Amino acid sequence: MPQVGSAHGGEPGLLTRVVEKVFRFVRLAEFEILFVLFFLIAFILFKDLMSRPQYNSIFVKKPDLDDRWP
Known part of the structure; x- marks a missing residue:
């Protein structure tokens, strides 16, 4: 008895x-x-x-504005 709905005789479709x-x-x-x-x-x-500023300030020290040395 042939399979119903099989166009290629048992070969799977693409x-x-x-x-x-x-x-x-x-x-x-x-x-x-x-x-x-x-x-x-x-x-x-x-x-x-x-990328958050509060975590970035841990690694990058900001210079003091009142310090006389460059």
């Missing part, structure tokens, strides 16, 4: 093959993807933290 290849790639490169995402998120958080 979308199914693309999705399977994407899932296969994600399974293969899972550690590398998580590694890059970790550093990307850490960079964004650190950049946001360092």
Whole structure:
């Protein structure tokens, strides 16, 4: 008995093959993807933290205005 709704006689469609290849790639490169995402998120958080003036003043000492020495 032929399958109902199968245009290619059991061969998966293009979308199914693309999705399977994407899932296969994600399974293969899972550690590398998580590694890059970790550093990307850490960079964004650190950049946001360092852009605030109250945290930036810890690392950059502002000169005293009443000091006579340059």
